[in-house]
Amino acid sequence: AINEEEDNAEDLEPRAPIVTVMGHVDHGKTSLLDTIRQTNVIAGEAGGITQHIGAYNVKLKSGRRITFLDTPGHEAFTAMRARGAKVTDIAIIIVAADDNVMPQTVEAINHASAAGVPIVFAINKIDKPGANPEKIKETLAGMNYLVEDWGGKYQSQDISAKQGLGVDELLEKVLLEAELLDLKANPNRRATGSVIESSLDKGRGYLSTVLVENGTLKKGDIVLAGTYFGRVKAMFNERNASIDAAAPAAPALILGLNGAPQAGDIFHVLETEQEAREIATKREQLQREQGLRTQKILTLDDIGRRIAIGNFQQLNVIVKGDVDGSVEALSDSLIRLSTEEIQVNVIHKAVGQISESDIVLAAASDAIIIGFQVRPSQAARRAAEKDGVEIRLYSIIYDAIEEVKSAMEGMLSPEIKEVLTGYVEVREVFKITKVGTVAGCMVKEGKLKRANKIRLIRDGIVIYSGELGSLKRFKDDVKEVAAGYECGLNIHNYNDIKIGDVIEPFEEIEVKKTL
Ligand code: GDP
Secondary structure, three states: OOOOOOOOHHHOEEOOOEEEEEEOOOOOHHHHHHHHHHHOOOOOOOOOOOOOOOEEEEEOOOOOEEEEEOOOOHHHHHHHHHOOOOOOOEEEEEEEOOOOOOHHHHHHHHHHHHOOOOEEEEEEOOOOOOOOHHHHHHHHHHOOOOEHHHOOOEEEEEOEOOOOEOHHHHHHHHHHHHHHHOOEEOOOOEOEEEEEEEEEEOOOEEEEEEEEEEOEEEOOOEEEEOOEEEEOOEEEOOOOOEEOEEOOOOEEEEEOOOOOOOOOOEEEEEOOHHHHHHHHHHHHHHHHHOOOOOOOOEOHHHHHHHHHOOOOOEEEEEEEEOOHHHHHHHHHHHHHOOOOOOEEEEEEEEEOOEOHHHHHHHHHHOEEEEEEOEOEOHHHHHHHHHHOEOEEEEOOHHHHHHHHHHHHHOOOOOEEEEEEOEEEEEEEEEEEOOOEEEEEEEEEEEEEEOOOEEEEEEOOEEEEEEEEEEEEEOOEEOOEEEOOOEEEEEEOOEOOOOOOOEEEEEEEEEEOOOO
């Protein structure tokens, strides 16, 4: 069986911290990782890192080790967490000092915080003439991330990834943070850990990079990861050297599984191949039954029920809105709904369209998404459906707050539910005197009815809600236009329509809530 036994304290030995670097694109993540790799080649192990396997371990001049995850970004980090892995001990958030704290910086910070991972800030590109690290620290302070030299608790280091300035100091600060975590593992047990990435190699079959979290993984071990298993035929480290064993916090590329498990799948070593096959088959069956739905579904309606049976203490929400003011107002009000029994946490808030990254974060953190005057992207909508993440969209802040409040009180009142009836694209715009703006549109999905209420959406943000003023096919007024047809329309009392805008028609129906 899977060995879930706790280790005895005397069997535990210190292990290297596992670190992920995250930040806005072009702020220097790759440069920092490259510099760390090049300047910390392990003595006596010539050749340095020759192979990308998704993670690597470096030995610092002080003799201490750090394992870096080379994942593509905070989405990957959170997607792995959604699958059960907790593969990061510390996050380095990198911010370019000649730029600003950017939306992706904020996302990275919030993804790390939602995972409960300590953050160390690397303020990069200080060699550049326009660099202003203090401005970055000031912005962070404004977000309640006060760095140490501003009297706060977050470590930060000014660096130039390109010139190698401050990188050693940064790593020392990472190790300091790691000490507080008191990271330990028992090297003398069957290994467990996470899958970092998998691929299919023409000559060698399935390859998976795994990161050992506890125990020691050995050649010949029977590994079970997700719905796949197999005997480890060969193992390699990040320097492409064949190895016989991988200790805690060491990455290893393994050969021998009968498929490619997903990043974030947990692996275990089992005693017999038969046992591994049985569990893998059972998991596969379960997945089929659940229609591949692996995430639990948290909906607002759920909350009342969960409170009633007493297993709910925390409501995680992600707030997206059209402007800073609405995002702040909504987040503050939601947090203020917290009671002694149930805490409302805003784990991420931002202006703009609801993105796939938001869905990934929600799925991993058991959160619901509250959107005010914004819409999900098509990709986000699909991901939400697949992962069972609830997106609640509002056009009145008060409604959002009232609904969450009622859900927390376990009594949702009848709700006016909105049903989207179509998707319409604006392709041409004509200014016509006395009439105003007439938009030449294409109904892409569903239908557009003259009587519909509509919303005008630009780049995922709701910029106007109202009614149609007219709806025509050629010269004739019509009651409705079906998908695949063009039409001309104008919006009652609104003229700022632009090419590329989306018009979303909807109907309102009253539904009784059941709990
Ligand atoms: P990533 O997208 O976060 O991985 O960023 P990269 O590491 O690819 O860096 C983006 C650009 O910034 C590249 O042109 C780098 O050469 C440059 N860059 C990265 N770090 C520094 C630095 O410390 N100083 C300067 N001057 N440029 C840097």
